[in-house]
Amino acid sequence: MKASRVHNDLNCATCTSRHQSVFAGLPSDKIIELNNQKSCTTYKKGQVIFSENGIPIGLFCINSGKIKLTTTGPDGKEQILRLVKGGDIMGYRALLSGDRYHCNAVALEDCSICIIDKAYFLDLALQNQALCIAIFKKISEDLKKAEEHIVSLSQKNVRERMAEALLFFKATYGFEADNSTLAVQFSREEIADFVGTSTESAIRLLSEFNGDKIIELVGKKIRIINLDKLVKTANLYY
Amino acid sequence: MKASRVHNDLNCATCTSRHQSVFAGLPSDKIIELNNQKSCTTYKKGQVIFSENGIPIGLFCINSGKIKLTTTGPDGKEQILRLVKGGDIMGYRALLSGDRYHCNAVALEDCSICIIDKAYFLDLALQNQALCIAIFKKISEDLKKAEEHIVSLSQKNVRERMAEALLFFKATYGFEADNSTLAVQFSREEIADFVGTSTESAIRLLSEFNGDKIIELVGKKIRIINLDKLVKTANLYY
């Protein structure tokens, strides 16, 4: 049975993910304070961290692990909206707008996550300019990415969107040590849920890319062996 | 020749749009200060207010008029990303993220707009909690709308998206005095650019909706005559 484990082993002061996070600019006294206001949890792959319509109790700060944010469409099909990794915050949209969650957060692999009390976080953000600006930037980036996704879904065909998705996975999670294998593993269905297509079409396209020597399928792993061709296939520039 | 006209006739203290804006919670001394930091411009229908890749010089605060925010897709096709109206701010994403604009802002009708100096606005936002929270909410809402648009584009067919688009236009701009005619006029091409379809398909679907007595086409105007059926057609609930 998969289960989350609550603890407080992580220390914000020594947390390496912090330096890439919105908390990068916090003074050290605030870091110590923050450390006392958080609680840490580990989640196993596949576990739901929060879900649609839930009421936010705090801000999730990812120490390590990868997470997908999804919604359920009108016919029950899942849509992947955002991808989250170590150093990211999540759950901030609902928190800042006083809304409920409109996404599900599901662990793509084992994760170590801290949750920061809602009221404390809001207070901290309003009092610390660097944090406030970092949050502005974070939402702005997510909005930009979402709008790029809109253009892609609206104007590109499935083949182009699939190529773009692989590039997005690369941009988000990078490569493994071999510098060519995507450092994230999705099922074909999950890829389809990001690209906005059927699972069969996703499978077919990945096979085609494999046949075209753009990628190499090694089990569940995807190696990008011709990045130029992938970029061209994505029809990115004009 | 269409041309914008710069002036300073509008007064923030008496501006009625302000009460629905992010500046609603500002104390009156700050309103007076804000009034001195802004400059007003009128734009004619069709005019470009800012464009993709431009560097933001300030925050646009809409006094009156309707505006579309668009991007150009890989094959030159326009995509409508957001719709703006009196009381809204725009250009804030690029401003807050220190980025260039990734959208074009084009007047859908004659507009009266104030521009607030970038540095002044950022300063004001960081010093005033109510404003800061209002901005958080504003971006959060735009992100939520964008993500709903993603699900729609990804999972719905063109007919459902068209119905949803009409409901979105209604939610954004409301009805005229007759309580059924959409208070905004788009060309069929613009509707297609929002829905993510071809102009011909947009024309065809509107004709179909007209034939199905869901809407009534009165020249360029669209009257919603069966809201229930439109909601059902949009496949909104599950």
Next chain:
DNA sequence: TTTAAAATATGAGATTTCTCATATTTCTTT
């Protein structure tokens, strides 16, 4: 007012993508 240009409308074939069927492979569990 006439003419030209742009927008709207509609049909029909071409194309893309989906769906369903059915293998095959991989992973889990006993």
Next chain:
DNA sequence: AAAGAAATATGAGAAATCTCATATTTTAAA
């Protein structure tokens, strides 16, 4: 290790949507 379940793979027909062609109507310009 064997069986069952889940994921991946592939084909083929069905359905959705686009594109191109061509009217028709509306708007703008001369």
